[in-house]
Amino acid sequence: MAFDYSAADLDRFREVQQLAYHCAEQVAAWIEPGVTERQATQKLCRCLVAEGVDDFFHVPFAWFGDRTAFRHFHTPLQFFAGSRVLQEGMPYVLDCAPVVDGYTADIGYGGKVGANPVWDRLAQDLKVYRELILREVRARRPLDEVYAAVDAQLAAHGYDNRHQVYPGRVIGHQVTRNTSRAPKGVNLFGFGLRTLQTLGRELISERLHGRSPLWADGRASRHAPTPGLWAVEPHIGFREVGIKFEELLVVTEDEAYWLDDDLPHVRRWTSLEEAAA
Amino acid sequence: MSPVTRRTVHSAGVDLAVFEQGDPAAPTVLLVHGYPDTHRVWDDVAEDLAADHHVVRYDVRGAGESSVPAGRAEYRLELLAADLFAVADAVSPDRPVHVVAHDWGSLQSWEAVTEPGAERRLASYTTMSGPCLDHMGHWIRYRLRRPTPRHLRQLLVQGAHSWYITAFHLPFLAPAGWRLGLARAWPRVLRDLEGVRPRAGHPQPTIRQDAVRGIELYRANMRPTLRNPRERHTEVPVQLITLRRDHYVSPFLSEGLERWVPRLTRRELNATHWSALLEQGPVVAGLVREFTARIESTGQPPAPGEKLVVITGAGSGIGRATALAFGEQGATVVVCDLDQVAAERTAELVTLVGGAGHAYRVDVSDGAAMDAFAQQVATEHGVPDVLVNNAGIGHSGTFLQTTEKEWQRVLDVNLWGVIHGCRAFGALMVARGRGGHIVNLASAAAYLPSKVLAAYATSKAAVLMLSDCLRAELADSGIGVSAICPGIVNTNITRTSTFSGLSASEQTAKQDRAARLYARRGFPPEKVAAEIVKAVRTGKPVVPVTVEAKLARWAGRISPGLLRRAARINAG
Numbered sequence A: 001m002a003f004d005y006s007a008a009d010l011d012r013f014r015e016v017q018q019l020a021y022h023c024a025e026q027v028a029a030w031i032e033p034g035v036t037e038r039q040a041t042q043k044l045c046r047c048l049v050a051e052g053v054d055d056f057f058h059v060p061f062a063w064f065g066d067r068t069a070f071r072h073f074h075t076p077l078q079f080f081a082g083s084r085v086l087q088e089g090m091p092y093v094l095d096c097a098p099v100v101d102g103y104t105a106d107i108g109y110g111g112k113v114g115a116n117p118v119w120d121r122l123a124q125d126l127k128v129y130r131e132l133i134l135r136e137v138r139a140r141r142p143l144d145e146v147y148a149a150v151d152a153q154l155a156a157h158g159y160d161n162r163h164q165v166y167p168g169r170v171i172g173h174q175v176t177r178n179t180s181r182a183p184k185g186v187n188l189f190g191f192g193l194r195t196l197q198t199l200g201r202e203l204i205s206e207r208l209h210g211r212s213p214l215w216a217d218g219r220a221s222r223h224a225p226t227p228g229l230w231a232v233e234p235h236i237g238f239r240e241v242g243i244k245f246e247e248l249l250v251v252t253e254d255e256a257y258w259l260d261d262d263l264p265h266v267r268r269w270t271s272l273e274e275a276a277a
Numbered sequence B: 001m002s003p004v005t006r007r008t009v010h011s012a013g014v015d016l017a018v019f020e021q022g023d024p025a026a027p028t029v030l031l032v033h034g035y036p037d038t039h040r041v042w043d044d045v046a047e048d049l050a051a052d053h054h055v056v057r058y059d060v061r062g063a064g065e066s067s068v069p070a071g072r073a074e075y076r077l078e079l080l081a082a083d084l085f086a087v088a089d090a091v092s093p094d095r096p097v098h099v100v101a102h103d104w105g106s107l108q109s110w111e112a113v114t115e116p117g118a119e120r121r122l123a124s125y126t127t128m129s130g131p132c133l134d135h136m137g138h139w140i141r142y143r144l145r146r147p148t149p150r151h152l153r154q155l156l157v158q159g160a161h162s163w164y165i166t167a168f169h170l171p172f173l174a175p176a177g178w179r180l181g182l183a184r185a186w187p188r189v190l191r192d193l194e195g196v197r198p199r200a201g202h203p204q205p206t207i208r209q210d211a212v213r214g215i216e217l218y219r220a221n222m223r224p225t226l227r228n229p230r231e232r233h234t235e236v237p238v239q240l241i242t243l244r245r246d247h248y249v250s251p252f253l254s255e256g257l258e259r260w261v262p263r264l265t266r267r268e269l270n271a272t273h274w275s276a277l278l279e280q281g282p283v284v285a286g287l288v289r290e291f292t293a294r295i296e297s298t299g300q301p302p303a304p305g306e307k308l309v310v311i312t313g314a315g316s317g318i319g320r321a322t323a324l325a326f327g328e329q330g331a332t333v334v335v336c337d338l339d340q341v342a343a344e345r346t347a348e349l350v351t352l353v354g355g356a357g358h359a360y361r362v363d364v365s366d367g368a369a370m371d372a373f374a375q376q377v378a379t380e381h382g383v384p385d386v387l388v389n390n391a392g393i394g395h396s397g398t399f400l401q402t403t404e405k406e407w408q409r410v411l412d413v414n415l416w417g418v419i420h421g422c423r424a425f426g427a428l429m430v431a432r433g434r435g436g437h438i439v440n441l442a443s444a445a446a447y448l449p450s451k452v453l454a455a456y457a458t459s460k461a462a463v464l465m466l467s468d469c470l471r472a473e474l475a476d477s478g479i480g481v482s483a484i485c486p487g488i489v490n491t492n493i494t495r496t497s498t499f500s501g502l503s504a505s506e507q508t509a510k511q512d513r514a515a516r517l518y519a520r521r522g523f524p525p526e527k528v529a530a531e532i533v534k535a536v537r538t539g540k541p542v543v544p545v546t547v548e549a550k551l552a553r554w555a556g557r558i559s560p561g562l563l564r565r566a567a568r569i570n571a572g
């Protein structure tokens, strides 16, 4: 499969991703102890729609406290935003996937209210994973091996792999321009109907090529990175705290790079480094 | 010897002889002696503490150089407590004092410490061999109301230890006993029953009259207080030093003490009732110094989890999880590993979860390095309360496949590593005399033979037996020994395990297979860590952790033949 996005396409993807992170930051600025997960996702939704989002790849999620590390998750239903109330010192994660004109973003935003030294440490270490994944993909290592390299780094850090709790244990999945004609705004099991249709088509066509649009640690990911756009979401946990980022990785036939470096988590690392220097 | 000055303090009808030494500007410790002693029983402790404390002792009413009250009623606890406050006010009017007491001194200090508002005058209280009579009254009532076998046994044991109290209540007998020879025989009693070497100036020349008069302490207080115990709480931080070989006060007397004393720190000392002060004065002084320093600097006693823990091979797996589990309780954890970076990471995580982590690069199979490590830990952090000999490596191979070199490597790390650890740190722990706990990581393979684990299983069986022998040896020193037998735990060990007689690529394939099997079993090292923490608390000697480890242990008992047959299966 060839890389078939124009520079203009990439700009549009970048814009949606910026928009999504912008909304997450707005919610982060508003969020405070007493807010429930459901209220947070509603706020996020309203904000995205106000910015012109017309569909969702999946419904927005919000996880508070030890739910950021998916502790005690037994059924997929537990992913949905619930009545957990945010308290002082708690970490939280916002995850949303807005679609504008078929251009999809899928982002993850980690935050905390008040002081939480464990979160600070995780947030800083997350940088290692962003660099590691890019390095490995650039070396065109099979995706299951990249996954294993992330696991090894997690073990060295003393953290847990929390993306393995996602359906299919995925650390990432492909994103394409959504061309489905299914009705917008309708969703099934938390995924937009259009998403399911597009994803279904992708699953079939990629299977024919012996590749998967999902990136996990199994046999299906034993292939070099497929050219295209990958939403990559390493989710790491330690004790009761989980954190993730999720953003688009551009993979061409001979290159790989993060679609955008002007994102909240990257800016945080930069400012931490500047403060330390 | 630091100069001692004497003054007299008047309190509730008596003149108390008070002795001071050390810098009056330093924190004041007030030492209260028991029966039939005088302030002289503290000579060693006082001398040591005087280096950095204002040390004050006094002869309690009726003893030594203090005056003698008129009658029995004058020996009541409230007057004894009033004496303590009077001395404290005289020697340190503006600053609360740290009380340290032994035996009857401890009983009467409890009276002062549990006085409402005592925390304004008393900064801390270190107590040895003397419960609060009110607490003891409740302790007895509680057990009489719930006469479980354990409670009845405790009552009987403590009752048997308290024979002399009954004797002291009989008219004539006790005073006559002291007068007719017990006072003269006292040095021999101390030597033969208490392990105290005779020394000049002790017991004090006044022992006969001290002992006879002091009987009134018992008569005036025991029965009324025990019969009608009051509810006595205290906010004063209390350090309870349990003397392991105390013939008069059983350790379980302090069970449930937290109910009355929320800020309680428990310590242990391997000593008899009197050898603590007369043979191990500097050790007692060390405990007091640690406690007063802590209260002076933070105002808070150490939390129960604040221990010093040393863990080998803590850069990964079970060792790292154990370091974190202790760290979460506020322990200082000294981590060592071959892999310096991994050890440092563990130390960092320990600090992150609320403990204090320190990392060292040490090869446990190197005896000299382990000795040096133990010395370094002792100087930089102190003698550990807990040692976890965890470093170990996996190896698979039948007896004949396993080369001499492989045998050596496995035994060097898995067995000699444990031997070196136990020797180097065990010696320090015994010498310190404050008890502790040693945990050795054995394995279910220690009792589950397998033809493909010849060297590994042999090394672990040795660790299990070593632990059994060591436990017997260290019991008298109050040091517990636990052997942990985990079973299949999902750690890095599968990736570092070696296999006899395989090429490098075959080796990697085997490692991958083992890693997948261990991952599928999915037993996390954190659960082993929790068992280790629990074993240190309960002293459980052998701890099979996973279901398979427990089953194998049972199978080995019920049908050793079955295990012998199973051992022939090629499980590699």
Ligand SMILES: NC(=O)c1ccc[n+]([C@@H]2O[C@H](COP(=O)([O-])OP(=O)(O)OC[C@H]3O[C@@H](n4cnc5c(N)ncnc54)[C@H](O)[C@@H]3O)[C@@H](O)[C@H]2O)c1
Residues within 6 Å of the ligand: B312, B313, B314, B315, B316, B317, B318, B319, B336, B337, B338, B339, B342, B362, B363, B364, B365, B390, B391, B392, B393, B394, B413, B417, B441, B442, B443, B444, B485, B486, B487, B488, B489, B490, B491, B492, B493, B494, B496, B525
């Ligand atoms: N994982 C299991 O299934 C299992 C089962 C039974 C017993 N055990 C025992 O538990 C202990 C810990 O094992 P784990 O599973 O955590 O393994 P692990 O490999 O994850 O960790 C062992 C650590 O010990 C260190 N180490 C190895 N040799 C050393 C040496 N000579 N000096 C200092 N450090 C050294 C390693 O660097 C590593 O960090 C071992 O003694 C092992 O035999 C493990």
